[in-house]
Structures are given as structure tokens and as C-alpha cells.
Amino acid sequence: MTTTTAPTEKKSSDPVLPLSSAQGIAWDLGDLYQGLADPKIEEDxxxxKQRAERFEQTYRGLLQAPEGPAPEPLQQALTELEALSEQMDKPLIFAMLMHSAQTNDPSRGALLAKTREARTAINQHLIFFDLAxxxxxxxxxxxxxxxxxxARFRHYLEQKRLWKPHYLSEPEEKILEEKQVTGRAAFVRLFDETTAxxxxxFEGKNGVEKLTIQQTLAKLYDPDAAVRQAASNALTASLKEQSRLLTFLFNTVILDHQVDVRLRRFANPMEPRHLANEISxxxxxxxxxxxxxxxxxVQRYYRMKxxxxxLPVLHDHDRYAPVFADLxxxxxDEAAALVRESYRQFSPQAGQIIDQFFERRWIDADPRPGKRGGAFSSSAVPSAHPYILMNYTDKLRDVMxxxxxxxxxxxxxxxxDVGYLQCDTPLTTAETASVFGEMLTFERLLDRYPEPRIRLGLLCGKIEDSFATAFRQVVMTRFEEAAHQARQEKGELATEQLNDLWIQANLPMHGQAVTLTPNYAWWWLYVGHFIHVPFxxxxYSFGELLVLALVQKYKQEGTAFVEQYLDLLRRGGSESPPQLLRRLGVDINDxxxxxxxxxxxxxxxxxxxQLAAQI
Ligand SMILES: [Zn+2]
Known part of the structure; x- marks a missing residue:
């Protein structure tokens, strides 16, 4: 992949509260550049650009020769492509990180636009390579x-050829790439800035407060049913107000995707995602x-809850209410210590790596106004190291x-170590280490609190998170399938039509156990994944279930598993998910x-x- 490394995202709704003990916990991006005005950005x-031009001059003829390239020059070409891709992407990645930490700062927005345009211009010289x-x-x-x-580039070379039936001619690819900046990417940015x-x-005890979406979603975790109801009303009111724009953005992204599917001769809208995920x-x-x-x-759980x-009726906005208000x-500082310890206990080597994130300030945890919601870890570039953004609000689920x-x-x-072209995993295995890490920390949290009430509270939190990851993401996928199909059959869709599809997709999971309110029909409007990456x-569901199975293996095999698991992580995306998992004795095709x-x-x-029956 010569494309930019997109930050990996957490589920769509993570809460932000104005007050947090993580105030001042901000990342130091100095290992990338020294601020917005660093001349090194322009230099890179x-x-x-020069390297890309030279690359095209040197290797175009070689690759296009009918007998193909000899192995030596092809190896040199790939080595240079890898190095120059990293140099080309680094300014954009830096700009994306800067922008996500302060989306309301126009100078950061400007750097993002500038580096994206520059990267696109440079990449024009590289497009020939994959095509040839x-x-x-x-x-x-x-x-x-x-x-x-x-051998070092084997998977890259192999994987590219799977796209063979879906490439267009070089001039066509160049036009698509260039128009992307003012097309899809512009709509994605408009969505991000609008929702941020x-x-x-929010109508609280002190009158009406203006809250961000993240702050409003956080109120759904409030023990007071009236607060949750007010949060539901507040979110719905603001979504209704922006529904024309957000519906238009969604329609546009779907249509853009459909055009891609048609031009690139995919059989259906999900096929490109499966191919990128390296899964059938x-x-x-x-x-x-x-x-x-x-x-x-799921329904058994909600009835118990x-x-x-x-509660005589469990509404959609009650699903995340704490079963006990006093967790x-x-x-x-305690969260940091606990998480570090859970990784260290699993493997001292993993623990040492995790320690660096804290000691060298690779984490931005302070929830500031204007900062992007949710959480992600960006791999940045291999010559630097990953960076993590989150909004820490002192809740136990923030620890997770x-x-x-x-x-x-x-x-x-x-x-x-496997290099920039192959370090990224497809989405399917991208969530392996994250969900596994959550399980490690969860078990440590349980050890820390022996009281049955707290244990039940923690267990409910974990179950609800697993539902959100495994079940809710399938619901979202069913909704997207239905929306893409309806857009194709009926043309541009009205908000109300999409609201109906959203409710239809949600009914099978919730059954009679949860009452979906009219407010809930509007809540697809803020889900970033539908806009960022269709399907x-x-x-997430894949990752969650895979990890639950791996956790079982770890419990059975102990330390023998640890080395195999770290080896799997080290291989990044240099093998396909089925291949990688076979190394751990797992057959995902079964x-x-x-x-x-x-x-x-x-x-x-x-x-x-059982715990609930004892209490
Ligand atoms: Zn994740």
C-alpha cells in the first residue's frame, strides 16, 4: 500500500467530559516534526517529489518491458518506493495528527489541506508502478x-495482483486520484468538522446547556434515567437540525462508492472491502x-439488566446505563499503572514497549474542546513510532x-520491521491486539475488585462492550448493505427512508428486550465509519470473536502462546489473515x-x- 496510513479507529461513540484527571496529558509529536512551521515539512x-520523479524516470521502462524486470532492479525499485512513500506520507500524517488534536484551529486545517494536495501531486509519479x-x-x-x-516484498507483490481485474488505465487512475481531494476526501472532512x-x-437541572455530541453521548452512561432521556432528546434535536447536510453527505459517499464499484468491475458494494480485508x-x-x-x-442479557x-421498559438510551451508580x-495515573502492569504481566517485552508510550509522551488523553472525539492509534511511520489519541474521562471503561x-x-x-509497504494489517486483523489487550486489562481489573457488586458491574460493562463490538457492528453492516441497495434502486434517499432502514436493521438484535424509541431512528447520522470507510x-466483529478464541488458547497454552502471539504481531500485514492465524493453529474458514x-x-x-441472582 502506498496510500496514507489512516489512524485506526475505536467504535464510534466514546464519551468526553469536560473534567478529567488526564488534563495536560498531551502527546509530543516532536519525533515527526517540530510544529506547524518546521521547515523540514517542506523539505520532505x-x-x-524529486525522488518520485526520478523513480518514474528510472523504473517506468523497466517495469513496462514485455519480458518484465529482472529481480535485482525490481528489488531496488521496491526499496526506493518504500523509503520515498514514507517520506511522502510523513507530512500528511503529522498534519492529520495535529488537526485531530485541535480540529477548530484553521492553521492546522490549512496544513492538512496543503500536505494532502502535495502528497497527491507526488503520488501521480508513482501510480504507474502498481499498474505496470x-x-x-x-x-x-x-x-x-x-x-x-x-522475499521481503512477497505479500505486497502477491496482494497487488489480486486487484488486477479492478484497475483502470493509468490516465484514468491519475484523474480519479487527483479528483479525490475535492471529491470524497472533502466530504469526509466536512463530515468530521460538522460533527465535531x-x-x-441538553436540558439539565441548570437549564439548557450546549454540549458536543461526545459530551451528550457520555450522558447515556448516567445513572439517572431523566438525564439519559434528556441526552437522547438533545442528540436527536441536533441531528435533526443537521440532518439535511448529513444525509446528503451519506448519499454522496454511497454514490461515490457505487461509481467505484461499477468502474472497477466489482460484483457488489462489499467486494472491495473483502478484498482489502484479505478475506472471502x-x-x-x-x-x-x-x-x-x-x-x-443479547436479549437475555438486556432482560436481566x-x-x-x-426498569419496566429498557429503552435504547438505557442500554449503557450503569447497573450500579457507584462504580x-x-x-x-492509576489507569496508566494498571494497563502497563497488565501488559508487563503478559510479556515483559510487551510491557517495555507499552512503557515508552507513557514515558516518551506518545499519548494524547486530555479531552479538550475542539479535539476529535473517540480514540485511535496511528501507526505514523516506521522510522518514528505510533501515536495514540483518546479522551480520558476517569471512567472504568476509559481504562479499557x-x-x-x-x-x-x-x-x-x-x-x-516488516517495512512501510507491509506493516499495516487489513482491518480484519487490525483489531486483534487491541481487543486482546482489553481482555488482559479486564482480567486485572476484576482481580482488583473482589466485591460481587463491582465484579458484576465490570462484567456488565465488558459484556456491553463485546455486544457493541460483535453484535452492533453486524447491525451497522446490515444497515449499510440495505442503504447501499436502496440508494441504487431508488436514487437519493431521504433521511426518513434511512431512518426506517436503521430501525429495521436494529430490530432483530434487540427483539422485545429493548424498546427502540422514535429518537433512535436518527442515530445513524453521526456514525463516522459509514462516511470514512464503507463496510x-x-x-470489529471479526476481531472480537477472533480474540475471544485466542484468549481461550492463551489460557490453555500459557507462555508457549505468548511468543507465537508476539510473532504474529511482528509480521504485521506481511501475510494474509488466514495465513497468519494458521500459525496459531486457527482456521478462520471453518x-x-x-x-x-x-x-x-x-x-x-x-x-x-448468576451474580445478579446473589445480589
Ligand atoms: Zn481499535
Whole structure:
């Protein structure tokens, strides 16, 4: 991949409160550049441009020769491509990080626009490479793929050729790439800035407060039902107000995707995502239908929760209410110590890597106004190291988010050695280390609190998170499938039509156990994944169930598993997910495989029911 490394994202809604013990915990991006005005930014862009021009002059003829390139010059070309891609992307990655930490600062927005434009211009000289490689006949390409000199780039070379049927001609690819900046990328940015700056009229005890979406979503975790209801009203009011724009953005992104699907001759809207995820449609189908077969587990849990909380009806906005209002809070320093310890206990080497994130300030945890919501870990570039952004609000679930993003960070850090072209995993395995890290920290949290009430509270939190990751993401994928299909059949869709599709997609999971209110119909409008990466969501379900199965293996195999697991992380994206997982003795093409994780979740619900019966 010569494209920019997008920051890996956490589920769509992570809360932000104005006050946090993480105030002042900000990252130091100095390992990339020394601020917005660093002359090195321009230098890197200028140098990358020169290198790209030289690269095109040197290698275009070589790759386009009918007999194909010899292994030696191809190896030199790939080595140079890797180095110059990193130099080309570094300014943009820096700008993205700067912008996400302060989206309302116009000078950061300007740097983002400038570096994106510059990168696009440079990349124009590189587009020929993949196209020429893909255009080579199999008889020429296959011996090169298998050549020992090219072993380091084997997966890159192999994977590119899978896209062969979907490439356009070089001039067409160049136009698409260039128009992207004012097309899709502009709409994505408009969505991000709009949702970051939206204010929700929250009616609390002190009158109406203007809250951000993140602050409003945080109120859904409030123990007071009236506060949750007010939050639901506030969010819905602001979504209604912006619904024309947000619906238009969604329609536009869907249409853009449909155009891509048609021009690139994909069979259906999900196919490009499966190909990028390096996974078959059959595996995704098995995953989604296995999950849907366990909707009964979700409903059992919500019925238990309603009873535990004494609620006659559990509304959608009650799903994240704490079962107990008095769960302890966790200040930043304690969270940091706990998460570091959980990684160290798993593996001293992993622990040392995690320590650096804190000691060398690679984490931005302070929830500031104007900062992007949610959380992510950006791999940045292999010559530097990953950076983590989150909004820490002292809740126990924020501890899990910290553990989650550090899992990504560990994975990204360890995979730097396979190089920039192959370090990134597809989305399917991108969540492996993050969800695994959450499980490690979760078990430590449980150890820390022996009281049954707190344990039940923690268990409920974990179950709800797992539901959000495994089940809710399948619901979101079903919604996207329906929306893309409806857009194709009926043309531009009205907000109300999409609201209906959203409710239809949500009904099977919630059944009679949760009452979906009219407000909830509007809540697809703020989900960033639908805009950022169509059909992103099922990768979360994949990751969650995969990890639950890996956790079982770790418990059975102990230290023997640890080395194999770290080895898997080190390999990054240099092998396909099925290949990588086979190294751990896992066959993801076996439909029965998904049941391992689902059964574990069902057991957790049973455990919660038993604890609830004791209280
Ligand atoms: Zn993640």
C-alpha cells in the first residue's frame, strides 16, 4: 500500500467530559516534526517529489518491458518506493495528527489541506508502478513473486495482483486520484468538522446547556434515567437540525462508492472491502450469520439488566446505563499503572514497549474542546513510532479504551520491521491486539475488585462492550448493505427512508428486550465509519470473536502462546489473515470457529445472571 496510513479507529461513540484527571496529558509529536512551521515539512515534500520523479524516470521502462524486470532492479525499485512513500506520507500524517488534536484551529486545517494536495501531486509519479506490476502476465510475475531476492516484498507483490481485474488505465487512475481531494476526501472532512462542532441542547437541572455530541453521548452512561432521556432528546434535536447536510453527505459517499464499484468491475458494494480485508465473502457471511444466531444471548442479557435496574421498559438510551451508580472512578495515573502492569504481566517485552508510550509522551488523553472525539492509534511511520489519541474521562471503561489503543500501538510498533509497504494489517486483523489487550486489562481489573457488586458491574460493562463490538457492528453492516441497495434502486434517499432502514436493521438484535424509541431512528447520522470507510464495521466483529478464541488458547497454552502471539504481531500485514492465524493453529474458514467466541460471550451472560441472582 502506498496510500496514507489512516489512524485506526475505536467504535464510534466514546464519551468526553469536560473534567478529567488526564488534563495536560498531551502527546509530543516532536519525533515527526517540530510544529506547524518546521521547515523540514517542506523539505520532505520537496525531496519526496524529486525522488518520485526520478523513480518514474528510472523504473517506468523497466517495469513496462514485455519480458518484465529482472529481480535485482525490481528489488531496488521496491526499496526506493518504500523509503520515498514514507517520506511522502510523513507530512500528511503529522498534519492529520495535529488537526485531530485541535480540529477548530484553521492553521492546522490549512496544513492538512496543503500536505494532502502535495502528497497527491507526488503520488501521480508513482501510480504507474502498481499498474505496470499488475499488467505483467502471470508467467512473468509468478517467478518474481517466488524469487528469494524479493522475499521481503512477497505479500505486497502477491496482494497487488489480486486487484488486477479492478484497475483502470493509468490516465484514468491519475484523474480519479487527483479528483479525490475535492471529491470524497472533502466530504469526509466536512463530515468530521460538522460533527465535531455540532452542539446538542441538553436540558439539565441548570437549564439548557450546549454540549458536543461526545459530551451528550457520555450522558447515556448516567445513572439517572431523566438525564439519559434528556441526552437522547438533545442528540436527536441536533441531528435533526443537521440532518439535511448529513444525509446528503451519506448519499454522496454511497454514490461515490457505487461509481467505484461499477468502474472497477466489482460484483457488489462489499467486494472491495473483502478484498482489502484479505478475506472471502463466504467467511464474512459465516461470521455475520453465526453472530445473528446468538441474538437470543443479547436479549437475555438486556432482560436481566432491566430487572436488575428495576426498569419496566429498557429503552435504547438505557442500554449503557450503569447497573450500579457507584462504580469506582479511575484517575489517569492509576489507569496508566494498571494497563502497563497488565501488559508487563503478559510479556515483559510487551510491557517495555507499552512503557515508552507513557514515558516518551506518545499519548494524547486530555479531552479538550475542539479535539476529535473517540480514540485511535496511528501507526505514523516506521522510522518514528505510533501515536495514540483518546479522551480520558476517569471512567472504568476509559481504562479499557486505553488498553485497546495501546494494543494497536504495540502491534504497530512491533510490525515496523516488516517495512512501510507491509506493516499495516487489513482491518480484519487490525483489531486483534487491541481487543486482546482489553481482555488482559479486564482480567486485572476484576482481580482488583473482589466485591460481587463491582465484579458484576465490570462484567456488565465488558459484556456491553463485546455486544457493541460483535453484535452492533453486524447491525451497522446490515444497515449499510440495505442503504447501499436502496440508494441504487431508488436514487437519493431521504433521511426518513434511512431512518426506517436503521430501525429495521436494529430490530432483530434487540427483539422485545429493548424498546427502540422514535429518537433512535436518527442515530445513524453521526456514525463516522459509514462516511470514512464503507463496510468497515464487520471487521470489529471479526476481531472480537477472533480474540475471544485466542484468549481461550492463551489460557490453555500459557507462555508457549505468548511468543507465537508476539510473532504474529511482528509480521504485521506481511501475510494474509488466514495465513497468519494458521500459525496459531486457527482456521478462520471453518464456520464452526466463530462459535467458540460466541459461546464464551454466552457464558459471560450466564455468569452475570448468576451474580445478579446473589445480589
Ligand atoms: Zn481499535
Amino acid at each position: 515534500l520537496a525531496q519526496a 506490476w499488475v499488467a505483467l502476465p502471470d508467467a512473468v510475475a509468478q517467478p518474481l513473486i517466488e524469487h528469494p531476492l524479493l 462542532l455540532m452542539t446538542c441542547p 465473502a463466504a467467511t464474512v457471511h459465516a461470521l455475520m450469520t453465526s453472530i445473528e444466531a446468538y441474538h437470543g444471548t 432491566a430487572k436488575l435496574m428495576g 469506582p472512578r479511575c484517575p489517569w 479504551t486505553l488498553a485497546h489503543e495501546l494494543g494497536h500501538g504495540l502491534h504497530q510498533y512491533l510490525s515496523r 468497515y464495521c464487520y471487521a 464456520p464452526g470457529f466463530w462459535k467458540l467466541g460466541l459461546r464464551l460471550l454466552d457464558d459471560m451472560v450466564t455468569q452475570a445472571e
